[in-house]
Amino acid sequence: MLEIKNLDVSVEDKQIIKNLNLKIGPGEVHAIMGPNGSGKSTIAHTLAGKPNYLVEAGNVDFKNEDLIAKDPYERSLLGLFLAFQYPIELPGVTNASYLKQILNAHRKSRGENPIDAGEFLKILKEKSKNLNIPMDMHSRFVNAGFSGGEKKKNEVLQMDLLDPSLIIMDETDSGLDVDALKSTSEAVNKLRDGKRSFLIITHYLRLLEYIVPDHVHVFGDGSIIESGDKSLASRIDNEGYEVK
């Protein structure tokens, strides 16, 4: 699904990622844990193609395509989804029309017609219900004035809607209370179908108690310093990042 080879990334002339290697197979759930400021979010932004994130060396293969050569929207259409740590506000754009437009962009790239309004509403209702999202949230402007929990739920709703093959979650647990964390994780777990892959970036163990990973990597000094199974996450939680 995804293969990162010898990746060096710099942001504003500062090297953040150094010789990163990571392979994620279909259906696998990987977690990257690391202390704050270690640059783990840089992985997410680089994979999604954020401008100013400069790939200095190495390459990334996604579904047998050279990911780095593609524009951000092409990566999305290819099936890469990034759930943002800080979802962006779009004043004046209602959530419903935004969701419909991004869905239609994906349908178009698959050669399908734009979705019928009635059908869209049906899908929206069903998926919102799974996340305990009230329908009136969709007549508000995208993320504008949303609480932290609403923003994160809206991210999960979008990943559900766009049916991606690789989901990168950047600190999705931050800003969520226990109830929201639970319902969000449940919605994410429903998307685990054995084919879809996940890369979960988090500082804490708690998200991984709900979304249990197959592989855990510890990130430090721009690279993966240790890999293991889910027990590694518990150890980190007990001992902290400093102890190895």
Next chain:
Amino acid sequence: MNKVNKENFKQDAYKYGFVTEIEDEKIPKGLNESVIKLISSKKNEPEWMLEWRLAAYERLKSMEVPKWARANIADIDFQDLYYYSSPKDFKEKPKSLEEVDPKLLETYEKLGIPLKEQEALAGVAVDAVFDSVSVATTFKEKLNEIGVIFCPISEAIQKHPDLVKKYIGSVIPVTDHFYATLNSAVFSDGSFVYIPKNVKCPMELSTYFRINASETGQFERTLIIADEGSYVSYLEGCTAPMRDENQLHAANVELVALDNAEIKYSTVQNWYPGDENGKGGIYNFVTKRGLCKGKNSKISWTQIETGSAITWKYPSCILRGDNSTGEFYSVAITNNHQQADTGTKMIHLGKNTKSRIVSKGISAGKSSNTYRGLVNFHRKAENSKNYTQCDSLLVGSNCKANTIPLTENNSNTSSLEHEATTSKISDDQLFYCMQRGLDAEEAQSLIVNGFCKEVLQQLPMEFAVEAQKLVSISLEGSVG
């Protein structure tokens, strides 16, 4: 955005830039008494109208072109312009669409304005003005049945002289300023609307202005009168061919709302903006003013200004009637080398008058975009209120946005509220949308349409979708 598409976008950017190959008939170039007499005789005008024009011309001789706009305007040689152009042999306006030159029908068809009633947008009556003449007006008879007069102003001067005499120049005095006076002397065609007492006009009325002939100025004159208790929604659209020369469009639009009447006036202005290097394009110097003459009357201006090399206009409301309301909703988009200096004046004269101004300026490329507004409370305008909101959005770093809001408050009991913001489309917003599968152009268009939403939703539904598309198209090529 891949390269192939971007090239296409450039070619498509102004899709109304074609020229209709039709023989035209111009009167000699230049501005003088005989030209004015010729225009008047072409229109079969009564003597009083000619005298009115000549008086305006007399006054014009001692007036100077105003220079205060925040725009670089090349000097215009007013003697080197044609003031009247019509399709050849256009002696009299065709009685029915069957008699209209097919080339003209085809032109409007290409502009997306089918004139055949069965093909036309349901619920929209159209007056089609081609250079200096109205070539067709749809649904006239149907409107006539309920007493609504909707016809070219040249026809109204002949058929409804009392109404025209009473109201023309009553809102914009003949001597107002250079371009208004020039228009009064040489105006050719535009629309006339009269809504009788207590009639809610059942259709949108609209005028479509098309400049076709070269080296020709268009001097439209529009007069709308809403009698007591009536309502009308009117929309104008404008396009012109792509040419290297600058062409002048100097219109006067007067609105009069009597007791309890409401006029909603919308403009979608898409004159040719000039090319990427700022060559050519329309000079859009327009005077628009509405008089809320009666109590509880309301005038609402909505404008979507995307075209023209230079836009220079301030649709205004004079709130004379007690409890009257004035509104101004504006989206002005400038790209490449376009310049816009636009805004409104709200003159509060009556008691309990209210006004609301929402202006959204979007600048891209090397353009310049100025909001200029005046809110004035007269001493007698007790308990009056104004709310002003001016938002500017910058796309890129080579454009300019200015906000010049003036207020004059002579009433102790009146209040003003003003909010202004300037923002840039953030890279984060673009990246967020692109991460969800929208390309750069789509992402920008989504964000900009969100920024304009408050204004766009004021437009009649039939035109809102078109306007949204226009907003997107106007900014094409401005994303990196």
